[in-house]
Amino acid sequence: MDDAHEDVGRRVHRLRTARGLTQRDLAEPNYTAGYVSSVESGRRTPSGDALRHFAARLGVSEDELALGRPVDPAIELEFALVEAMATGTGFATVAQNAAAVGDPRRQAWALLASLNLRTDSPAGRLTDQADRLRRLDTAARLLAGEPLPDRIPLVLARADQATTEYAIHLLEKAREELSAGGHLDPDARYAVHSSLAARYLQAGADDRAAEAAGEALALAGPGDPVAVGAGHLAAARALLAARRVTDAAVALGQARSAYRRAALLPALAACFRARGRRLRTTGDLSSAAADLTRARQVYGDAEEALDVCVDLAEVHRRQGHHAAARALLLESLTDHPHPLADPAGAPPLYVVRAYRELGLVALDQGDEVEAETRLRDAVTLAARRNARHELARAVGALGDLLTARNRLSDAAEALKSGLLHLERILHAE
Incomplete structure (x- = not known):
């Protein structure tokens, strides 16, 4: 039988016996021989933790054990990138692996994501300004020639380093280029408009902030982006385990999109605030209160x-x-x-x-x-x-x-x- 068409249980059995291991050898110290038997017979599907344990004992990758063949390097990198975005750690490893396999986009995205960590993330925010600039320069080189939607994380990172006035210039230029180029990517447009709303508020340009906020909020998805990202990531893992690689790639893209939006939560709060201020000015006090309450919630402890x-x-x-x-x-x-x-x-x-x-x-x-x-x-x-x-x-x-x-x-x-x-x-x- 072709490896790719075996179920996980048969694959575990074949690899175990080929290595001369007993079920107890494979199981210990975390599982029992009975559990291994139930997996090999197809009566149980191994959990993610069990799959990782078996893969380590059998000397193969988790993906190879689950699918019967190594996963496409691009999928592996995407998984690693999205998981780094979810946990706030591991970006350096993702960038190194992307460089090794010649994937400049993901290498750049990993470098840029490492600049946008929340201060309460496990890794904390990068504070070495020289290092930040080096990562920015490297990302700019790697993304040169890429379509504008793929370069939006670079635009946001540059704006984050700039004065309010110059940040507005960068973001307005990106907005114009997206429009002129007919780019309909909702994530790119949301990122630019929400960031502009935040910067306009800083500049005291409340009317322009409200206009940008309206554009951004029309593109904002429902729910907490962190929870949405976690859901898509879990779905991607399940799809990959079921050998639905194409569907897993789609779910990973959705997870990456959600985690990028999570990094823009302060900008989302600014959008609610800008629209709330506009509604207050027009006399719609109930709607203004709703938007401002939402802004306060999204800002959290900031x-x-x-x-x-x-x-x-x-x-x-x-x-x-x-x-x-x-x-x-x-x-x-x-x-x-x-x-x-x-x-x-x-x-x-x-x-x-x-x-x-x-x-x-x-x-x-x-x-x-x-x-x-x-x-x-x-x-x-x-x-x-x-x-x-x-x-x-x-x-x-x-x-x-x-x-x-x-x-x-x-x-x-x-x-x-x-x-x-x-x-x-x-x-x-």
């Missing part, structure tokens, strides 16, 4: 989640949910409970925004004393941070409050002081 708390608090305040708004604002200040205590300190921008929002919440609830205190604090913090837009908003809100209380001289003094701060900031810029 500092950006605290910034989103302030966005969401503003929506809740405008909906009249003052208790919820106040709770979110206090949560955003967890890491900076006393920002005014350091006269030279420049807190994050979301802290300034949180103080202004706390003032507006107090004002809506009729506590004008607390509202004035919070708004004056927001002015002070905005001036320290040279945040001219937030300074203008805080000064405007404070001036309106004082004017409404008929404290016209205090309002004029607040506006005068604010203008002096703005003049200083503009002069410094």
